[in-house]
Amino acid sequence: MAAFRATAPVLDSWGNHLARHLGQGGRLLVAGNGGSATTAQHLAAELVGRMRGERMPLSAIALSADTAAVTAISNDYGFEEVFARQVRAHGRADDVLLVMSTSGRSPNLVSAVDAAKQIGMRTWAMTGAEPNPIAGACDEALCCPSPHHQIVQELHLIALHLVCERLDRTLPQVLEAGPQDHERREPGDHTAVATRPLLVVVGDTLLDRDIVGSVHRVTPDAPALVLDEKATTSRPGGAGLAARLAAGRGFDVALITAIADDSSGALLNELLTSAGIEVYPLPLPGGTPEKIRMCGNGQVL
Template sequence: MADQVLTDERKSTCAYLAESRDVIQSAMDDEGFLVSLEASVDVIAQSLAAGGKLLTCGNGGSAGDAQHIAGEFISRLNYDRAPAAAIALTVDTSVITAVGNDYGYDKVFERQVLGLGRPGDVLLAISTSGRSPSILKAMDAGREKGLIVIGLTGRTGGSMPEKSDIIVHAPSDSTPLIQQVHIMAAHIVCGLVEERLFPRPATT
């Protein structure tokens, strides 16, 4: 019985890895996905170079991704370099609970974008479904304030495409697989921005 359980678990593991591989291959084969990453690199690099900043937000697992991404920009991804200005709007519990209590949870990111965002900044909004009210309101606030809005979402994207300057569709309808593509895409974008703004010292 124990051997059968292990065999079934191994099959499940391999099946999930195969699904992950197939989604990544789909992303590699999707010209729109690749173009959206290139456009994201351009606008983030231009904003940071001009003294702007990157704001990130998401709920649940996407909140973790938002913090992860901001951390890579502020700290480093591939090598030592100067910090790049990035703020995750998911980390200030006093702000989140105050806004949630006083105005409603759907405004927890909107209020921060309105208060912290400046024209030319970039908002990276993450929602696997594209239907999270707090994310959609943040995107509206970003457009109102003159930020460049990048949306990270799933295959359909809900209402996010119409609210985005750039939309990145992970080619999947599975939340875990979408999240995997999101963090992969963010690492690609961060790494390319890093190379563009902070070139590695020439080696002899």
């Protein structure tokens, strides 16, 4: 997860570019095998449909979704050509091809990238650990350094949701500005449309509770103060506190954290979202961690 934090500028750049390109009539082609194929279809559905708020439909094609084309091309030309031939059919210069692979070594995706480059498309990759052939062949790559394929796929899905969040925030500015000339940027150029900066926060979150009251006596059977409770206040702690402070300073904040399915977790999620934070909760076994402070007569007990 620590290495995943460094991907925020890339995700920000991809979301802004897709807002400009798709918002002006361009197209995204996306491909993957197995579990990555379902993730590719998930992304296409978010763009052609919508992820959250109402907006115009955007052109995105998952190259694994057309079973007739996939089986016909595989039968006639071999499985290595299953995506490349579709890229040649649907892709245009300056369109975007995004390929996803947990290994980064799928020959049919390498062939698709080669076909896209011949057309003049921009090529992006989401893979597992680098170095790998697919990441090396693309203009830009997001590589998740985990040996576990399921973790790589989960991180890819989170990353795609963050890309869609940025796209949704940038698209209204693109539409308001009107048609613009498409400019192909060099790989690694993360120039963004002027907007609030996106900050991705990843870490553990807990619920901080302050129980405030007054102390006038001790217990009869032990040297312990008795707090007469007057009020209880709750706020996010840990990474949640950092996210809330950043949101208060003008950042668009996305928080990736573990939250349990209990009343404290529901309160924590409500406190975060009410501060304007986009929360991507990961399931947490057990209860939500809490830190309780007892305060009496102006002091922490």
